Amino acid sequence: MNKKLMAVLLTGLMTSQVQAAEWQALPETAPAPADNPTTAAKVELGKMLYMDPRLSSTGTVSCNSCHNVMEGGDDSRAVSMGVHGQTGGRSAPTVWNSAFHSVQFWDGRANSLEDQAKGPITNPIEMGMKNHDQAMTVVKDIPGYKAYFEKAFGKNSMNIENAAKAIAAFERTLITPNSAYDRFVKGDKKALSKQQQDGMNKFAELGCVGCHSGAAFNGPSNEIGVGFYAKFPTFADNDYVAKYKLTDDKGRGGVTNNAAENNMFRVPTLRNISDTAPYFHNGSVKTLEEAVRVMAKTQLNQDLSQQDVKNIVAFLEALTGDYPEISMPRLPASKGSSVVAD
């Protein structure tokens, strides 16, 4: 394990008690990078591109197919299904509040939402475009898109970098504030039930907050591009590891080729977690109760009582916030000519 990672992990563990006292509400706006300030025109274009299945080779898979904003921002599946019914090895992370992740993908291989947005378009088992030029050729062949790019980025701006910037700008609006938990930490002491408060205290006491802290419950430090990773499983001497195939995926190690980072994953947000079954990077666990049990055992070597599990689940349910209303975009028409080839 490299020193930087070790430092981040130790910081996580050592500050768990402090964090417990530092419950944070979710901000209502997300930070944007200096080279891509959020504007209404970018968000409008980004929403169209995000919803447009014509960005896939078959015309059937949009960003929203696997990260459905009408649901919990994922696809309800163990592992996602891309073009021609192909499946990969990982479960789609929620797009809701993804702006608060310091790195993107389970293995952190993208440092920004902009960078992330480009990945699935050319992944052969996801959206299946041969390259970004092919994707942009489709976008250019749809006459209506030009005006939206010009409004957002100026003349001659129809390129993949701007498409990704627009999608990222839209994603930065996907925030779910005002959960019962948020109201509680802002002072409404009736916002959480006794059971939820018991669960919250147990969550802190056990040390879950070592990794799941901060406003999005995804790490104590979330400087964009740095990444906060945890080894999963940390304790591998239990039956869950084989049952749920927890060591099959190298995670971060698969990106860095550093064996010390095998099975390390970017810590996911717990916001709206009860809306995103099934669970974990491989979607192997079907219920939130079981996910809590598995995490306690594999990360903290704890066997929880059934009452503790129920209390923690009740607390986690209080992390579901207000999903903003979204109007459906009109996707510009291809105007009398087919643009889908596959």
Added chain:
Amino acid sequence: MNKKLMAVLLTGLMTSQVQAAEWQALPETAPAPADNPTTAAKVELGKMLYMDPRLSSTGTVSCNSCHNVMEGGDDSRAVSMGVHGQTGGRSAPTVWNSAFHSVQFWDGRANSLEDQAKGPITNPIEMGMKNHDQAMTVVKDIPGYKAYFEKAFGKNSMNIENAAKAIAAFERTLITPNSAYDRFVKGDKKALSKQQQDGMNKFAELGCVGCHSGAAFNGPSNEIGVGFYAKFPTFADNDYVAKYKLTDDKGRGGVTNNAAENNMFRVPTLRNISDTAPYFHNGSVKTLEEAVRVMAKTQLNQDLSQQDVKNIVAFLEALTGDYPEISMPRLPASKGSSVVAD
């Protein structure tokens, strides 16, 4: 050919000149059957069910996947793609203004939108559910749906018949009035360009209105459940038939097993036709220009000049109306438990 069909067809041909003088604007509301009056509660529930991919075995295909209301109400594909990347032999008809079709599906095998809505859910290459019970088990396993069914249909109302009624009620709201053509026939003589008016006159003069008449351009008579069919191709002695495989699909004859009805199809609406490439029941023709050429030859035995083709296409583009703004529904969460099996 049975007498009823013959009568309908003859009526279509004989009234073409009359119809030419009877250009009709699109109504802003659609008729509903006596046993399913449209209500706001049904439309709200129906929109959710229409958008919910969990009604498919894989959790990836909703009604909206192939009949995308963000686009022209179809999927931009030649033939649709269902669960596990499977494809069938027909192109998805648009859902926009489908309430004005007297029968549903290309072969008219459903007499109502309610009846149609049930079909794809259990079609093994579309949404892939084993049966309607399996689909309704998923809906019942999502806690939030119960309240919406009760609001729309009363207590103990979670069944496939009511799900289909709700979807149909939503679909009856999918109307696109106020096209340039509609404004023209309502008296705004500047709503159509000279070229579009030339195309409109040619469209009538050629006899296209024999089948594509009425407010939705889908037949002179559209009593719900009766059906207006045309033989396609009527004139098969041309190269288009082999090139576009126009006789491979038996159409209505495949439903009735009456050879006289082979290659007969429910006449589709031409509303928003420039937004629904590619064309025909098998999606074999990629551009609207070519579709116009093929129709003139196969249905009327006419070879059109390039100018006539362009004029008619310009007229057809004037049939694109105002798509209403639709807010995205929140799909109720499965609450910490996975509901997708496949």
